[in-house]
Amino acid sequence: IITMKDIVREGNPILNQVTEEVTIPPSEEDKETLICMMNFLKNSQDPVLVNKYKLRAGVGLSANQIGLNKRMFVAFLTDEKGIQHEYTLINPKIISHSVSMIYLPQSEGCLSVDREIKGFVPRYERIKVKGFNLEGEEIELKLSGYPSIVVQHEIDHLNGIMFYDRINKENPFQLPENCKSLY
Numbered sequence: 001i002i003t004m005k006d007i008v009r010e011g012n013p014i015l016n017q018v019t020e021e022v023t024i025p026p027s028e029e030d031k032e033t034l035i036c037m038m039n040f041l042k043n044s045q046d047p048v049l050v051n052k053y054k055l056r057a058g059v060g061l062s063a064n065q066i067g068l069n070k071r072m073f074v075a076f077l078t079d080e081k082g083i084q085h086e087y088t089l090i091n092p093k094i095i096s097h098s099v100s101m102i103y104l105p106q107s108e109g110c111l112s113v114d115r116e117i118k119g120f121v122p123r124y125e126r127i128k129v130k131g132f133n134l135e136g137e138e139i140e141l142k143l144s145g146y147p148s149i150v151v152q153h154e155i156d157h158l159n160g161i162m163f164y165d166r167i168n169k170e171n172p173f174q175l176p177e178n179c180k181s182l183y
């Protein structure tokens with residue numbers, strides 16, 4: 001199973017490069033990997049397993065965070081309305097997005113970053129994403145709010161972008177005018 005020792009930390013160049021597209025349909029090995037990645041997220045949200053395996057909670061994980069140069073990620077989260085979202089996306093592409101932006105007032109964290117970084121991360125409020133699922137079928141997702149933030153954080157990883165790259169260098173709490181808090 002995936003535990004924290006398998007998670008690559010900042011400083012490893014794989015986190016700063018654009019990852020390679022995955023062959024569709026995904027190989028058995030790629031499917032296995034994605035299932036393990038999703039299980040890590042579920043384990044990381046189970047208090048018993050968190051204690052047993054000393055896991056950090058995660059709502060998203062990209063393949064390059066476990067050292068794989070593959071354009072794929074998983075997300076497992078509960079949104080502001082208490083609805084559960086479970087996504088496995090291969091070769092994801094944001095095909096359109098809102099002009100309006102949102103940010104998490106508590107800033108963002110990252111399983112690959114072992115330090116607290118303060119500052120707001122402006123994200124698109126709504127995104128339309130195209131990609132392929134575990135079966136290799138093309139899927140299109142329309143996301144807003146917290147799920148939209150999580151998926152943008154993961155797609156950034158696949159493009160070698162860390163959340164802190166999006167924090168304003170001069171004033172970490174400065175925001176573009178069309179950006180409002182998620183809550």
Ligand SMILES: O=C(O)C[C@@H](Cc1ccccc1)[C@H](O)SCc1ccccc1
Pocket residue numbers: 057058059060061062104107108109110111112149150153154157
């Ligand atoms: O490092 C990762 O990619 C996983 C991040 C994803 C994330 C998405 C949006 C905003 C912040 C982080 C981890 O989930 S960070 C830990 C965490 C756990 C539960 C809720 C929020 C953040």
Ligand code: NI
Pocket residue numbers: 109110111112153157
């Ligand atoms: Ni991250």
